[in-house]
Amino acid sequence: MSAQSQHTHTNSCHEVLAHLNDYIDGELAPELCEALEAHLEVCEDCRVVFDTLNKTLYLVHQLRNTSPQLPETVEYRLFAVLNLEQFVPKKPE
């Protein structure tokens, strides 16, 4: 896995969402975890995404346990169905 660890601050929703997966997997650098947690405390939108993603990953793990043949595409489809982008406030530019 090639982690993009150049960023030391996670203060935008986009950055938080980009790191959420690693955070849940426990693969995020400690300083990034802190920044992410700090953001989650103040940002309800990201909390909703975090909660949803957390439940989805739990589901995926459950599926993997019960059906080891589960193709990887199912996981990607799950994320696509979630359409996480909708939680990210779009700035008119």
Ligand SMILES: [Zn+2]
């Ligand atoms: Zn946010």
